[in-house]
Amino acid sequence: MAAAQRMVVIGANAAGMSAASQARRLKGAGDLEIVALERGGHTSYSACGIPYWIGGDVTDAGDLIARTPEQHRERDIELRLHTEVTELDPDRGRVRVRGSDPASETWLGFDHLVLATGARPLRPPLPGIDAPGVHGVQTLDDGRALLDDLEKTETARPADAPRRAVVIGAGYIGVEMAEALIRRGYRVTVLDRAEQPMTTLDPDMGRLVHEAMCRMGIETVTGATVTAVAADRDGRARAVVTEDAEHEADVVVLGLGVRPETGLARAAGLPLGDSGGLLTDLAMRVRGRENIWAGGDCAEVLDLVSGRTRHIALGTHANKHGQVIGTNIGGGYATFPGVVGTAVSKVCDLEIARTGLLESQAASAGLRFVTVTVESSSRAGYYPGAAPMHVKMLAEHRTGRLLGVQIVGREGAGKRVDIAAVALTAGMTVEQMTSLDLGYAPPFSPLWDPVLVAARKAAAQVRRAGTH
Template identity: 70%
Template sequence: MSAASQARRLKGPEELEIVAFERGHFSSFSACGIPYWVSGDVPGRDALIARTPEEHRARSIDLRMRTEVTEIDVEGQRVRTRELPDGSGRDARSGPEHDSKADSGSGSGSGGTERWTSFDKLVVATGARPVRPPLPGIDAPGVHGVQTLDDGQALLDTLTGSGGGRAVVVGAGYIGVEMAEALLKRGYEVTVVHRDEEPMATLDPDMGRLVREAMTGMGITVVGGAAVSAIRTDGDGSARAVATDDAEYPADVVVLGIGVEPETGPARAAGLPVGAHGGLLTDRSMRVRGYENIWAGGDCVEVLDLISGAERHIALGTHANKHGQIIGANVAGGYATFPGVVGTAVSKVCELEIARTGLREKDAHRAGLQFVTATIESTNSAGYYPGAAPMTVKMLAERRTGRLLGAQIVGREGAAKRVDVAAVALTAGMSVEAMTMLDLGYAPPFSPVWDPVLVAARRATAVVRKAGA
């Protein structure tokens, strides 16, 4: 909808007809906000909705809700859609009757009316789907994903009905740790089960260990190196425990936070190119490679990593919205490009803030880069200022040149957003030595006189010089 809105800003309805299909019940909402809605920090579902279908239609965007695209006919320049039940027992398009000249033909399928809609230009923005391994009991009542607002509401209904108890979160990535916090705030006894050595595999293990120690201190049980083998159910078929090869963890509710993968079914079936991670491949204008009139963006595409030069799949709303702006401009006849990413992300679990950007050690090894690392401990404000809290910063730098390759930060208030300094330095191709002289803001409530990022850059500079000598 970011692409549709941008295109509409540039071209009026008399110049460009825009038809959008959405198979869900909501448009333009923040999936990233669902854990905070579940926790009670966000007061209600509507706070997460940026723009309703009615608001899009008021801007002459023909948005058809509960309509799923089942096939893309590239040669014929058309898509087949099927209407889905709206929850009231009838098929619905969630809006007034449409008489778009693009519609042609109809039929009756098991899910509702089917139609072909032709296009001159096609935008694929199908997002990502949660990883849901084919385990026994994975679809049992009480097992929840958190991808859509419907998912969030279903989880809240379960939590309200159970009135507290034991919760098991499967997976310890961003969604996993955020949901652990949400469930802890709702009074649940929380266990996080994950298969990696440490939680937050987007960090190096030594930094992930800090996250585990902090979560344990909050009362969360963290079980690493444990692959889930089944969801155990009780007599009525509801989830009662999460099983691994070595143990069972009792659960009144199970939340899946295993990660996501690109949702590219119809696009892949149509022959559009996909990369090693399953995402669609585009050029810098977000045009699908090899197709003049098809664009793709958001969680269903792979993007260029500016540090390693490889294609990556990174499912973040920040990138998706930028992709939408670029696609909308290009569809409307303008010109815009997306340069790539450095892989910046932040998260939190209770008071602990977690941030990373650039490459981890294993990413640098995979890219064939020789590097050094430096880790420092500092505080988020001047040590003498009341409330000063610890912060750990780790940097990776190229061995010969000192070019910054990555940074990871774990700490308390004020830690996470410091990673933005490193993200800018990565994008600019700065060396850690050049970073030491960055003119960052200073006052005792906000930082020591040497900001932790600069202290880490100084340490990394010394390590680079020693490695060179």
Template identity: 75%
Template sequence: MAKPRTVERLVVIGGDAAGMSAASQARRLKGPDELEIVAFERGHFSSFSACGIPYWVGGQVRERAELIARTPDEHRERAIDLRMRTEVIEIDPTGGRVRSRDLESGTEAWTGYDKLVIATGARPVRPPLPGINAPGVHGVQTLDDGQALLDTLAGTDGRRAVVIGAGYIGVEMAEALLNRGFEVTVLNRGEQPMATLDPDMGWLVHQAMDGLGITTVNRAEVTEIRTGTDGRARAVATRDGLYPADVVILGMGVEPETTLARAAGLPLGEYGGLLTDLSMRVRGHDDIWAGGDCVEVLDLVSGRERHVPLGTHANKHGQIIGSNVGGGYGTFPGVVGTAVSKVCELEIARTGLREREAAAVGLQYVTAKIESTSRAGYYPKAALMTVKMIAERRTGRLLGVQIVGREGAAKRVDIAAVALTAGMTAEQMTALDLGYAPPFSPVWDPVLVAARKVAAAVRAS
């Protein structure tokens, strides 16, 4: 018979942002004599930046180690029993235990818990296409993925790369491969690149990618990855064409990794993510929390649950979970959907709702789109940007903002993110007291110019 535990035990599934933030925060609040912490990670690395992988592949980040915030040994020095290369294969909520498998030895064991944190992240979308698992086809979700891709690039004589998907991962990987000297083709199933933008703003991204020498093919439905006699990927076939490739990158987005949660009968939402309350506790389970890319969160603009896989949210979730597990208090009220990206010198940003998202939740809206510059027009290196703003008809409540431009464009979306969180109207935004000097912005910041124009559209509606 197992000896009864005298110290409460926290078990964490997942050794990256949400999981290890939760473990670290809980450890700050409770010492080893009050709380035992056991964490399981199936990969080779802990607490790493997946968002940095395209820049490591592209050469802007020189060493893999630069993407690791805290090593397994550093976590262990803080009295966190982090078990690497160990995969949890079953959750037993009724028995308060998890079953794990050591991936090196194959040994399986049960570990009991008093409190459980599920931070299993997301998995790349990988449709069952012929050839999808062939050598030379790469996802880019983990540091292991990034290293495998770099190894392929180093051993490939050909210089043709095909990226399937034109979202954040797709455009960032297109830039990385361009920097590596590859001829890059991006196959995009949608109307324009960056489906997180409205098509008219995505068209600006398409234009810029063309100008960089990246071939972007829209409305391209991939049917097969063709292989050579050696079994390696050699081309990507669509319904309308064939694109030779020496390396293929999958950039079709991610989905919540909730296989364990589903098998355990835990509540999942429309997008397959775990559902939690404001404290990040799994609904209906007092001793289980979840955070990061495996959960769905409340969209503060639409009022609906959505899946938003970003490292910023994962770290916040972990801090909140760790506080609650450790005897403190914290809540995560929701998101407004802010994200930024870049492809070479082009900056891309969005927050809030797109037009079709606003329509889908029954909102009537007006839009405005303006062109301006990042600095005073007469100041050297003033860069063009386009700002699109969406506001609710009649009330004028801000619903969303999209920005595409050069240096100084993307982070301006933070102004709109704050306004959305505060529930401001476009009219109220026009009075915001933003910083001004010619090296930083025109007298009227581009975001405020867009606010003025959409406010006028509201008054006319």
């Protein structure tokens, strides 16, 4: 009887444990040994839910955990927490592992290696950036540390005394954390060096987000270059300094985005893309390596619209990557064809969504295109609760192929982006979209849904462009 093969997983969150669980479903313990290595103390949790835990929508960190370490172990997955991999040796099929004793390292062999090392939050090397009171929000431990700090601040101050928070970065995490802190009673300032918040939108749509945040009482400063975090006599952060001003803070939150955590892969000579993420084939196998796989935030994915690879850190992709990897290691066959770049977020009651390409991305890909922006309504205008909604649409010049959609509005705006995501995946033109048979009733949409209004206008623009 042949000895069982060993599958080693580095990183025990979405991609890694999805791969391990799927492989275990397909292969018995006697056929496949699975060892998962995690340098933290938690597994299979939703990092996307951390802002809602901070804001009070989620009351217990345990609610963010999909599967505990004990549950994974019950499925015959050997899970080692607080264990760090310090070196990959692909040619000899082994990894160097450091456990709780920093002085003790051992080699662990593998037949299949899954790299699910995630992404690391950007933390610029600025004076004071590591001072107490400055927080990232990447892991559950980060969230717990921030909550503890907020509770100490709130306990130490009289209820009517102002509490101030500064968020550095106005991307998804930045605006979600701004909402969480506003809900906790803080005066919030968001600093970003871009022209407008949410650089995942075109600047004209980002301006709508900027204006709405200011109306919510969130001071939003764009074009702001942070130069330092100033500390008090005890060494704790007291303000964030930019080239033009100093913004007082009882707490500072970093929301500057992430980069693929691929230092080990780079050192081992594995192929990386322009963003530093691992490059894989459609089966999520690292290019040029038969027995090494990669998924989640450490990998780049194929953009189905532009045809290029991109780094998009989302739990939806990570879980799908893990399913594909686990299926292939378990003896089945699966592929991950790519993405169209769909994302949705909110700040207070403002919903923000995008899919496909921005203008800058379309131009970089060498595409000629037309753009339209429409203002419509979330419901029939006469129905109570109808709110304005802005939809921007990009379509390819002459062909009319849909290239991208951005939506900013109130209730019902965000998930409308799914219409466009399906159309993009199907390669539809804006003309074809105008005939989509979408659901209609006054409480849910106007007679012409805002996405279809934009498609009609874009189709007309394509026709006019074709005559010149």
